[in-house]
Amino acid sequence: xxxxxxxxxxxxxxxxxxxxxxxxxxxxxxxxxxxxxxxxxxxxxxxxxxxxxxxxxxxxxxxxxxxxxxxxxxxxxxxxxxxxxxxxxxxxxxxxxxxxxxxxxxxxxxxxxxxxxxxxxxxxxxxxxxxxxxxxxxxxxxxxxxxxxxxxxxxxxxxxxxxxxxxxxxxxxxxxxxxxxxxxxxxxxxxxxxxxxxxxxxxxxxxxxxxxxxxxxxxxxxxxxxxxxxxxxxxxxxxxxxxxxxxxxxxxxxxxxxxxxxxxxxxxxxxxxxxxx
Amino acid sequence: xxxxxxxxxxxxxxxxxxxxxxxxxxxxxxxxxxxxxxxxxxxxxxxxxxxxxxxxxxxxxxxxxxxxxxxxxxxxxxxxxxxxxxxxxxxxxxxxxxxxxxxxxxxxxxxxxxxxxxxxxxxxxxxxxxxxxxxxxxxxxxxxxxxxxxxxxxxxxxxxxxxxxxxxxxxxxxxxxxxxxxxxxxxxxxxxxxxxxxxxxxxxxxxxxxxxxxxxxxxxxxxxxxxxxxxxxxxxxxxxxxxxxxxxxxxxxxxxxxxxxxxxxxxxxxxxxxxxxxxxxxxxxxxxxxxxxxxxxxxxxxxxxxxxxxxxxxxxxxxxxxxxxxxxxxxxxxxxxxxxxxxxxxxxxxxxxxxxxxxxxxxxxxxxxxxxxxxxxxxxxxxxxxxxxxxxxxxxxxxxxxxxxxxxxxxxxxxxxxxxxxxx
Numbered sequence: 001x002x003x004x005x006x007x008x009x010x011x012x013x014x015x016x017x018x019x020x021x022x023x024x025x026x027x028x029x030x031x032x033x034x035x036x037x038x039x040x041x042x043x044x045x046x047x048x049x050x051x052x053x054x055x056x057x058x059x060x061x062x063x064x065x066x067x068x069x070x071x072x073x074x075x076x077x078x079x080x081x082x083x084x085x086x087x088x089x090x091x092x093x094x095x096x097x098x099x100x101x102x103x104x105x106x107x108x109x110x111x112x113x114x115x116x117x118x119x120x121x122x123x124x125x126x127x128x129x130x131x132x133x134x135x136x137x138x139x140x141x142x143x144x145x146x147x148x149x150x151x152x153x154x155x156x157x158x159x160x161x162x163x164x165x166x167x168x169x170x171x172x173x174x175x176x177x178x179x180x181x182x183x184x185x186x187x188x189x190x191x192x193x194x195x196x197x198x199x200x201x202x203x204x205x206x207x208x209x210x211x212x213x214x215x216x217x218x219x220x221x222x223x224x225x226x227x228x229x230x231x232x233x234x235x236x237x238x239x240x241x242x243x244x245x246x247x248x249x250x251x252x253x254x255x256x257x258x259x260x261x262x263x264x265x266x267x268x269x270x271x272x273x274x275x276x277x
Numbered sequence: 278x279x280x281x282x283x284x285x286x287x288x289x290x291x292x293x294x295x296x297x298x299x300x301x302x303x304x305x306x307x308x309x310x311x312x313x314x315x316x317x318x319x320x321x322x323x324x325x326x327x328x329x330x331x332x333x334x335x336x337x338x339x340x341x342x343x344x345x346x347x348x349x350x351x352x353x354x355x356x357x358x359x360x361x362x363x364x365x366x367x368x369x370x371x372x373x374x375x376x377x378x379x380x381x382x383x384x385x386x387x388x389x390x391x392x393x394x395x396x397x398x399x400x401x402x403x404x405x406x407x408x409x410x411x412x413x414x415x416x417x418x419x420x421x422x423x424x425x426x427x428x429x430x431x432x433x434x435x436x437x438x439x440x441x442x443x444x445x446x447x448x449x450x451x452x453x454x455x456x457x458x459x460x461x462x463x464x465x466x467x468x469x470x471x472x473x474x475x476x477x478x479x480x481x482x483x484x485x486x487x488x489x490x491x492x493x494x495x496x497x498x499x500x501x502x503x504x505x506x507x508x509x510x511x512x513x514x515x516x517x518x519x520x521x522x523x524x525x526x527x528x529x530x531x532x533x534x535x536x537x538x539x540x541x542x543x544x545x546x547x548x549x550x551x552x553x554x555x556x557x558x559x560x561x562x563x564x565x566x567x568x569x570x571x572x573x574x575x576x577x578x579x580x581x582x583x584x585x586x587x588x589x590x591x592x593x594x595x596x597x598x599x600x601x602x603x604x605x606x607x608x609x610x611x612x613x614x615x616x617x618x619x620x621x622x623x624x625x626x627x628x629x630x631x632x633x634x635x636x637x638x639x640x641x642x643x644x645x646x647x648x649x650x651x652x653x654x655x656x657x658x659x660x661x662x663x664x665x666x667x668x669x670x671x672x673x674x675x676x677x678x679x680x681x682x683x684x685x686x687x688x689x690x691x692x693x694x695x696x697x698x699x700x701x
Binding site: 020027242 | 519545
């Protein structure tokens with residue numbers, strides 16, 4: 001009885017799936033393929049190599065510091081960094097006093113200790129990075145109806161996130177003539193900007209970074225490509241400040257376990273030496 | 278029950294003798310996983326995965342309890358508290374990655390353990406109850422893992438919860454009220470997050486309870502073995518300790534190497550980047566996909582795209598998805614062959630390796646692929662084979678197959694194998 005019902009249920013499910021498949025295949029084969037501009041012109045991120053890559057990856061603190069400077073002078077005008085506190089900057093090689101001085105260059109919302117009114121005060125190391133807009137409505141109003149996303153986790157919140165950031169920053173260009181010829185309706189609307197690394201090709205953010213926009217104290221290259229790599233390196237750090245510690249911890253753990261595996265194998269062979277199996 | 282030749286617990290230490298009289302817990306352990314449990318001597322590495330699954334459950338419970346000390350199950354702060362664990366809690370990043378990858382490891386191990394059951398027909402009498410309890414454990418694991426994935430309250434958490442609870446909405450008449458009742462609202466929100474957290478904490482202990490029953494039921498007939506021939510004499514078995522504790526120790530160490538490599542060097546490889554974006558009910562992700570271990574069943578769910586007369590396609594998909602797992606409950610009765618091991622069942626063996634394995638590989642891939650052609654057509658083909666395999670092929674093959682001769686005993690099989698190896 002179980003088998004009979006089973007076979008009937010099996011015939012029903014499998015049979016209906018095959019009918020669906022046949023109809024689906026016929027529709028798929030007979031309908032013309034519709035291509036979209038996103039499908040044809042979207043590009044995967046360019047290759048980017050950072051010190052944090054791979055199982056030996058660690059942070060190039062000089063580069064992360066440069067990325068922080070670009071964030072401070074450019075990105076922070078629109079993008080928040082809400083999971084990062086000023087105290088975290090100590091991990092970038094700054095001393096406690098330097099972090100204190102750096103925090104003080106940022107203004108955060110506070111309360112006037114005398115009147116209790118909302119006011120702005122210099123930030124302390126314990127403060128988190130301030131939001132550039134008081135709320136989402138203000139953010140939309142200032143940015144052509146798009147909210148600039150928080151950048152703390154950007155490097156982990158996109159596929160291949162660090163290379164994505166780097167590609168997006170360096171990817172602004174005019175719309176290719178072939179795209180306009182093939183998909184006239186996909187012309188970038190006013191107020192948006194063409195970038196083949198953005199999923200739907202047009203984003204509200206205008207090209208934020210150009211050659212020579214930020215000067216580095218040590219005279220490091222400040223062309224667009226170098227600075228974009230620096231920003232990507234900085235965002236890898238903000239997304240996971242514990243990354244270097246994770247790699248450094250992982251090696252002893254895995255090597256210990258590899259040795260333990262060899263010993264366990266030898267123990268296993270020794271225990272079974274007189275027992276055929 | 279045990280075999281008459283099983284070793285008996287004889288404490289020599291006065292304290293252990295005293296303990297044995299008052300509370301014979303050491304005796305219980307000795308008989309369960311010690312020298313008092315005789316096990317077939319011919320178990321191969323497929324038999325390592327039961328112990329590994331138990332170990333994974335322990336990893337999940339220990340890391341989970343500590344994570345719960347730092348996590349806040351409130352829709353306003355859940356995402357931030359997860360990041361707080363990653364950044365500010367001492368070793369919090371390691372605990373969370375161990376827990377997230379521990380879930381993946383648990384499923385890898387359990388899928389292998391279940392596949393061992395298919396390959397050696399471990400579900401057959403007298404071990405039906407072990408199998409049924411195992412399927413119950415798997416269902417509980419799926420519920421636990423689903424609710425756990427909602428807790429970080431990222432985009433995939435939210436939209437995954439919305440899609441999966443939306444499946445209940447496909448049930449005729451009561452579907453929609455049922456969905457609202459389950460969620461405590463019209464969409465996943467604080468009420469849903471709170472109850473998911475509560476249940477995610479509870480269910481692992483329910484799993485632990487069923488695991489104990491699973492092992493209890495195992496000790497009645499004893500472990501199965503690769504020949505599928507029952508234990509007949511003392512020379513067929515070796516004591517669990519030290520023989521299988523040693524072999525499981527090796528398996529466990531090798532497993533831990535791979536697991537820790539994921540935790541420390543590619544902890545996000547199996548996750549979805551969208552879950553690092555806070556949940557936003559107003560922004561639907563381009564492709565909503567569950568975690569990888571649900572992909573085969575998600576592929577089956579999405580394979581149904583046509584209504585069957587007045588049964589809507591969505592309801593069919595939901596029924597098929599649940600049927601895909603529930604069918605495992607009936608395997609002991611769908612498979613009537615007197616022979617267990619696929620080693621001696623040439624036809625079934627071919628269907629498993631050349632039909633079922635490629636079908637599952639395809640379903641695993643297709644469940645994570647976008648819901649568009651040609652992926653949907655391939656998932657329809659693979660899902661059709663899935664149901665045909667268990668419900669049509671298995672019963673028919675088990676009736677008509679001409680099986681190979683079985684060895685008279687485990688000892689004979691072992692000696693034949695070693696004799697052949699020595700002759701080569």
